[in-house]
Amino acid sequence: MERFDHVKLSPANLRVSRAEIDRAHDLLDKDVHRAIEHAIQNVRTFHERQMPHEQWFTQVSPGVMAGEKITPISSVGLYVPRGKGAFPSVMYMLATPASIAGVPRIVVCTPPAPTGEVDPASLVAADLCGVHEIYRIGGAQAIAALAYGTETIKKVRKVTGPGNPYVSAAKRLLYGTLDVGLPAGPSESILLADDTADPELVARDLLVEAEHGPDSSSLLVTNSRALIEAVQQLLPTKIAALPEPRLTFCRTGFESDKGTGGLVLTATLQEAIDFTNEYAPEHLEVHVHDPFAILPQLNNAGEILLGSHTPTPLGNYSLGTNAILPTGGFAHTFSCTSVYDFLKRTGLGYVTPEGYASLSETTRRLAEFEGFPSHARAVTDRPQAQS
Numbered sequence: 001m002e003r004f005d006h007v008k009l010s011p012a013n014l015r016v017s018r019a020e021i022d023r024a025h026d027l028l029d030k031d032v033h034r035a036i037e038h039a040i041q042n043v044r045t046f047h048e049r050q051m052p053h054e055q056w057f058t059q060v061s062p063g064v065m066a067g068e069k070i071t072p073i074s075s076v077g078l079y080v081p082r083g084k085g086a087f088p089s090v091m092y093m094l095a096t097p098a099s100i101a102g103v104p105r106i107v108v109c110t111p112p113a114p115t116g117e118v119d120p121a122s123l124v125a126a127d128l129c130g131v132h133e134i135y136r137i138g139g140a141q142a143i144a145a146l147a148y149g150t151e152t153i154k155k156v157r158k159v160t161g162p163g164n165p166y167v168s169a170a171k172r173l174l175y176g177t178l179d180v181g182l183p184a185g186p187s188e189s190i191l192l193a194d195d196t197a198d199p200e201l202v203a204r205d206l207l208v209e210a211e212h213g214p215d216s217s218s219l220l221v222t223n224s225r226a227l228i229e230a231v232q233q234l235l236p237t238k239i240a241a242l243p244e245p246r247l248t249f250c251r252t253g254f255e256s257d258k259g260t261g262g263l264v265l266t267a268t269l270q271e272a273i274d275f276t277n278e279y280a281p282e283h284l285e286v287h288v289h290d291p292f293a294i295l296p297q298l299n300n301a302g303e304i305l306l307g308s309h310t311p312t313p314l315g316n317y318s319l320g321t322n323a324i325l326p327t328g329g330f331a332h333t334f335s336c337t338s339v340y341d342f343l344k345r346t347g348l349g350y351v352t353p354e355g356y357a358s359l360s361e362t363t364r365r366l367a368e369f370e371g372f373p374s375h376a377r378a379v380t381d382r383p384q385a386q387s
């Protein structure tokens with residue numbers, strides 16, 4: 001921690017104390033405190049609606065019952081980044097669904113400031129969401145501590161949360177050791193637009209995810225040359241007006257050959273939609289005449305924000321949907337963070353003697369076909385046990 005975070009820590013002060021959390025509530029700007037409470041209210045409302053039935057059965061055929069039982073993961077480690085900036089929003093976006101899912105042990109690791117202090121806003125968010133343990137440790141070392149455990153930090157069953165390439169690499173190395181959740185790496189967004197889009201709003205929204213870091217990607221994808229030319233005129237002044245390091249992050253993204261941001265002109269809106277589906281962005285803003293008309297065609301994205309009044313920051317902070325989203329094309333197969341990241345589903349089966357009689361011959365025949373004699377014997381001439 002000393003080399004990268006310029007902080008000296010000891011096992012005794014790794015864990016954030018109750019007193020620090022209470023002080024964070026007192027220290028935090030009251031308007032920011034209220035904003036966190038308001039945001040958590042919406043995120044909570046939305047994620048409570050996601051919760052599935054705790055247990056259910058359906059009758060597949062007479063006497064054959066199949067179902068599922070939902071249980072929370074027993075312990076989860078949430079990684080909340082803090083290298084290029086503090087993220088209380090990431091804290092509540094991870095801890096809210098974990099708490100609603102009923103995870104009995106919610107642990108957070110987040111990098112401290114050189115003073116050893118943890119961002120007060122993140123502590124307030126953690127406390128409001130019912131986090132049980134908070135450790136001032138970041139980077140790959142935090143992921144390792146959560147996965148393997150240390151004398152101070154008891155290991156967890158699952159680690160999840162976004163981070164920089166070192167954090168992402170650590171999670172990838174742990175694949176197969178424990179559940180490392182969805183791949184949430186450097187930020188990215190696509191603005192999908194037609195010729196009805198407002199260049200001023202598009203130029204502003206393009207800088208949102210771009211300002212996260214030099215490795216963030218933000219793209220305008222449109223079939224309108226006029227929109228591209230208008231946004232090209234607006235971007236340089238908007239970037240120049242940003243403070244450091246956000247100015248350099250955006251300049252790198254849009255103006256350097258190392259950048260991964262840009263403006264993409266397609267021949268048709270359909271081509272723009274196809275490009276977007278293939279790219280599978282973390283965030284997708286839709287600035288077209290009728291966003292709900294093309295929504296059925298938009299299949300791969302961490303989130304889809306519809307219309308010019310739904311810019312990405314609303315999803316990042318306050319709308320209610322989750323902002324911890326798959327990046328790097330993983331939105332082709334991974335979902336946005338939700339209560340399901342903290343639950344597991346167990347299949348349930350119950351068969352009556354009548355149901356057993358209807359299944360045993362089929363089961364025996366398939367077991368023999370696959371060469372499993374014990375499987376076959378278990379369902380041959382089975383004494384009719386009392387159910």
Ligand SMILES: NC(=O)c1ccc[n+]([C@@H]2O[C@H](COP(=O)([O-])OP(=O)(O)OC[C@H]3O[C@@H](n4cnc5c(N)ncnc54)[C@H](O)[C@@H]3O)[C@@H](O)[C@H]2O)c1
Pocket residue numbers: 001004005080081082083084085087090111137138139140162163164166167184185186187212213216282323324325326327
């Ligand atoms: N996908 C999402 O939903 C989402 C949400 C929020 C943030 N993000 C992304 O998460 C990332 C956060 O990155 P960050 O750097 O701000 O914070 P971070 O907490 O991920 O990384 C900081 C840690 O990295 C370690 N570190 C720094 N330099 C290192 C080096 N050279 N070698 C090894 N370890 C090193 C330090 O120990 C430090 O604690 C950004 O890219 C941001 O865009 C993604």
Ligand SMILES: N[C@H](CO)Cc1c[nH]c[nH+]1
Pocket residue numbers: 087089090186187188209212282316323324325
């Ligand atoms: N997914 C976004 C970053 O990639 C979430 C965020 C949090 N704070 C600001 N933005």
Ligand SMILES: [Zn+2]
Pocket residue numbers: 187208209212316
């Ligand atoms: Zn963001």
